Amino acid sequence: MSEDWSKPRDIDPLADGRVSIDFAIAIADFPRLRPQLARADGRVTGRVRFGREQGMPVADVEVSAQAELTCQRCLAPLVWPVQSSGRVVLVADATEAERAPEGLEPLFAPDHRISVRDLAEEELLLALPIVPLHAASTCAGSESAGEARHRPFERLNELLNESPGAIHDEGPSRRTR
Ligand SMILES: [Zn+2]
Structure with a gap:
């Protein structure tokens, strides 16, 4: 039809x-x-x-x-x-x-x-967006595309620093008590 x-x-x-x-x-x-x-x-x-x-x-x-x-x-x-x-x-x-x-x-x-x-x-x-752009982390033209690759590790560091107890509950941190 x-x-x-x-x-x-x-x-x-x-x-x-x-x-x-x-x-x-x-x-x-x-x-x-x-x-x-x-x-x-x-x-x-x-x-x-x-x-x-x-x-x-x-x-x-x-x-x-x-x-x-x-x-x-x-x-x-x-x-x-x-x-x-x-x-x-x-x-x-x-x-x-x-x-x-x-x-x-x-x-x-x-x-x-x-x-x-x-x-x-x-x-x-x-x-539709007036100026369509990829997310900075995936855009080949973005200067921050390279930096973005480090972010997973930065985020992990944040987690480790913010809540060591939650992550190391069964781990090495317990031994120091
Ligand atoms: Zn792009």
């Missing part, structure tokens, strides 16, 4: 019917996301649930994906797991945006229509 997730749908009947739509969309099919990806591989899965808040149409969007980004320090690929959800209020113009319930992100839906893909993409873009 292949569904056209980029097809705009009429929002009002979806909101009135509190319609819930499960989706699985190829990550390559998100035009605004693509430039941020090192590789457009895999799928975005999730669910959109429509409803109303203060009379206005809203959508609760859940997305799950493994986005392959580019580390901005070493320029190597970086897999960024996305598991995100949020609620948007769907507005057709600036007047509607002004009436939007407090604290809700307005999303422009021309002619009160929007596609599932556009809803999912908005949530994905919010979930």
Whole structure:
């Protein structure tokens, strides 16, 4: 079954019917996301649930994906797991945006229509880091990557110093008593 997730749908009947739509969309099919990806591989899965808040149409969007980004320090690929959800209020113009319930992100839906893909993409873009970076300990471009290798031993020393009793309960420290 292949569904056209980029097809705009009429929002009002979806909101009135509190319609819930499960989706699985190829990550390559998100035009605004693509430039941020090192590789457009895999799928975005999730669910959109429509409803109303203060009379206005809203959508609760859940997305799950493994986005392959580019580390901005070493320029190597970086897999960024996305598991995100949020609620948007769907507005057709600036007047509607002004009436939007407090604290809700307005999303422009021309002619009160929007596609599932556009809803999912908005949530994905919010979930991605502005500057993706590997953790310092694993990034080839990080100066602290070398230092990080010593850390397991430093941590062990800390443990030994902090709680000698716990670690040497049956060990040499007992003999000194
Ligand atoms: Zn890196």
